[in-house]
Amino acid sequence: MPSIKDCFDLNEQNKLVLPDFQRSYVWDFDKQKSLLSSIFTLLPMGGILILKGELKEFAAKELCFFKELEIPDEDRSKECYFLLDGQQRLSTIKSTFSDFFNERESWRNIWDNLYPKLKTRWFIRVKPTNEEDDIFGWNNLKFKGLDNLEPDQVVDFLEVKNILKTKELDKWYHPGFSPKDDNGIPLEGNKLRNYIAKKASNDHLVPLYSIYQPPSSEKEVKPLHESVLQKLATERVEELQAEVRDGKKDIIELLYEVEEDIGDYYENNDENAIRNAWSMLAAKWCEKVNKYLVELIDQPISTIELPSDQISRAIAIFESINSNPTALDNFDIIVAKAARNSEGGSLSLKIHNELRKEIDISNGILDNIIGVKPSTWSPSVMGTLENNEISKTVKKQFLNLLSIFSHFTNGNDTLLKIDHIKKKKHLSLSHIQIQENTDIVLKALIRSFAFLQIRCGVIKLSALPYELMILPIAYALKDDNVWSNKFMIDKIEYWYWISIFSGRYRESQNQKCIKDICDLQDLIINGTNNFKSWYNNVLNEPSYSSKDVLLYKDPNHDIPSAVKISILQYIVSRQPYDFLPNGNRLFLNAWDIAKEKDVEVNGESFKLKVQDHHICPLYEVTKIGETTAKLRNEKHILNSPLNRTYISAYANSKISSKSPADYLTYVSNSSVRNHFLPTPFEERYKKKSEESEDQYYERILIERYNKFVDGIKDELDQLNPFSNH
Structure with missing residues (x-):
């Protein structure tokens, strides 16, 4: 064993x-x-x-x-x-x-490749607090072992320190810790180890990460934990000697186990023998604790x-x-199957690497974009990697596309079926099918992410209203001709917005996305529009996106989260200007927001982060003793997406204390372009004398609703001009 x-x-x-x-x-x-x-x-x-x-x-x-x-x-x-x-x-x-960070020059490279929850260093604390059991025999330096204890008696003595890559480098336990001597020269080698050991003993923490010594390690070097134990024992002996002098401890009781003749030495005032006994006490305690710790990994x-x-x-x-x-999910199994092909390397690593690369963005995607256009783009800015791991959305849709491309496009099936995105079909994939289709799947998937961010205002993949909508988009964009054709891209965007705002995907999403793969192809290639019947349902679908639902006037239906986020994303897709003072213009582009682009306004530099801004602020309707935080969770008309838009955190800080009429005057007309605000806003956002507060808020939100409907339908008509709605 x-x-x-x-x-x-x-x-x-x-x-x-x-x-x-x-x-x-x-x-x-x-x-x-x-x-x-x-x-x-x-x-x-x-x-x-x-x-x-x-x-x-x-x-x-x-x-x-x-x-x-x-x-x-x-x-x-x-x-x-x-x-x-x-x-x-x-x-x-x-x-x-184990000490993963023992190579001081390369610890950052090691850090990058460790799992996030293992970027740590562990310690055992040997000195108890007043309320704790003295499990290490600290008080009298008499260690009896821990094998007679319950785990609950030990757990609070274990301490863990997170190792951060760029912060807390001044902590003694950090691998980047680099103290200097009196001449300003960094300590190295044994001097550095001795300095760290002193710091550790001051905190009564014994490092556990030096206990395992790999076969290739230098055996003659004393492990750090042993040095710390020796310093702790020496410190405690000095304390015990002081307690003996103060009459708080009995020297005979303390030293009898290590020196049976201590009574005689004490009576004869034999200082050398007593000094040796104290040294033996420290050495025995250190030896026993060290032996116990080292033998833990001999179990x-x-x-x-x-x-x-x-x-x-x-x-x-x-x-x-x-x-x-913790059963394997489908993705784990596909990764395992792919590993049978030793030439291809790790599938998960390949996907991970592709998500970090930059791709060239086609003119077809960029044709409708105004201002400076991104020539290259990386899917990693969209959150395709979470804590350096492939996100769940990417994994699921990779499998779905892999199954579709393997079973549908190779002619084995004459009709695409829902079964193609179910576990049975996923698991029927051979390692050859995985190998042959992975590249095209990744290309299509990454292109779909670029489309969603640049054309549809999706800042992060986690905020995608319906992730199965990725499949029709990716299936279409696998074709280089579609990827580069502005008119074909427009038709995909037409399908996306009409589907989102009409409620097509609120039910039977599996069935919808499978059918849409074929129907969207038919629209792109042949111009056959199977979606036009939904045109009149755009922001007008009962119980989903109708005016009554959006104004909280439908008592039986909440506003779906997909509608809330889609309205904000649609605004971003139109590249609105930020709410900045006259003369300052800043496009709120999804790709700039996603990577938190560094920008400068009026000499102030900041990272571009957006906040969900209430156009009519909640504080206007709070009651005495009520907070806006509480109001945010209620079905109040001002929480409607019709009263919200994205603006930068910088702009929000400048207008936070102003009313809409004031801050909309403060910013220029051009700065509120594409936020769909009723204009002229000086007039529309001013409460009329005959209006109650409720009537005022309802009026401006209805006006904004009408502008949304008109704006979205105008864009749909432009994206697919021959739709004959």
């Missing part, structure tokens, strides 16, 4: 690896502490399941790292063990007892080993043992 240390050694030598279909590391600090406290009290940590095979069988990763291992061709046939179950536990333990791990002839069943085995609660 291997020990924890054995597993770490094998992992360091690429002999125990994670197959690429393993999930990301997800445990939070509470789960990590729970496991570690069990290990400290020598309770079983649970077993692992490993599969014997060769490195060429699956793309693989090292414990704690999301980046695929780079295996030289000559090593790909070497035997290894794939870890099928136990990743979260082994990764937790390895990140606790055996219950292991089930599957023979190499089970390699074809690895995915099924993994699913079986993880069916509740």
Whole structure:
């Protein structure tokens, strides 16, 4: 039965690896502490399941790292063990007892490739507070071990420090910590280690990350935790000596275990012998604690080993043992299947890399754009990667498109079906189909994201009203001729807005998107418009987007979140100017907002971030003792999307104390272009004497509603001029 240390050694030598279909590391600090406290009290940590095979069988990763291992061709046939179950536990333990950041020159590169929840350093605190049990025998330097304790007695002594890449570099535990001597020269080598050990002992924290020493490490160097323990023991001995002198401690009781003759030495005032006894007390405590800590990773791990002839069943085995609660999702399985093709590398890494690249934007996409047009664009600005992981939306729609392109376009089926975006079809994909279609799927998918941001005002992918609408767009944009053709792109945008605002996708979304793949192609290529019957439902669909719903006058229906966000996105798609003073113009472009572009106004520099702005502010209708925060969650007419628009945080700070009539006078007419405000706003946003407040708000919101309807329909007519509505 291997020990924890054995597993770490094998992992360091690429002999125990994670197959690429393993999930990301997800445990939070509470789960990590729970496991570690069990290990400290020598309770079983649970077993692992490993599969014997060769490195060429699956793309693989090292414990704690999301980046695929780079295996030289000559090593790909070497035997290894794939870890099928136990990743979260082994990764937790390895990140606790290993120092990933020991190379000071390259720690940032290591940091970039670690899972976010493992960018840490762990410590055990040996000095108890007044309310805690003295589990390390700190008070009298008499350590009895922790194996008779409950994990709850240990858990609060475990401390974790986050390692940030650019902040807190002045903390002693940070790998970027670089103190200087009195001459201003940075400390290095043993001087630096000694300085850090002093800082750690001052905080009574023993580093755990120096306990595991990899086979390749320098054995003659004393580990940091041992240096800290020695300094702590020396410090505590000095304190105990002071307590003996003050009559608070009995020297015989303290030193008898390490020196049976201490009574005689004390009576004879033998200072050398007493001094040696104190040294022995410190050394024994340090030795016992150090031995206990080091032997923590000598604990055996219950292991089930599957023979190499089970390699074809690895995915099924993994699913079986993880069916509740962490079964493989479809994407994990497709990644695993793709890994059978050793030449292609990791599918997840390929997708990850493609999402970071920049693509050239076609003139077809940019034709309607005013101002400075982005010539290149990266999908990463849209949130396709979350915490450096491929987002769920990307994973799901990648699989759907992969299935569609594999089953539909190759002639195996004569009709596209809903089944093509269901698990059964996903899992029927062969590694050859995955290999052959991945490039075209990624190209189509990334182009659809560019279209959605540049043409449709979608700042972040997570704010997309209906993510299945990606499929018809991507299917159309796989074709280079469509991607570069302004008139064809216009028809896609026509379909998008008419579908969003008419409520076509509020029900039966799977069925709608599958049908729309074909119908949108028919519109683009043949001009056949199967969507024109929805034209009159634009912002006029009962229970969804009608005027009564948008004004909170339909008691039975809330405003759908898809409608709320789509109205804001439509405004952004029109490239409105920000609410800035006369003479200052700033386009609110979705792509600039997404990457928080650096801008300057009136000599003030700021990052372009937008806020959801209430045109008529909520504070105008708050009651005494009521906050606007409370009002934001109510079905009040001023919370209608008809009273909202995106403006920059900078502009919002300048007008926050002004009424609409005042701040709309403060900004120029051109600055409110494409925000669909009733004009002339000096007149329209002034309350009439005969109007009640409710009548005033309802009037201006109805006026803005009418402008929205007219504006959207005018644009639909321009995007598809031969629609014959």
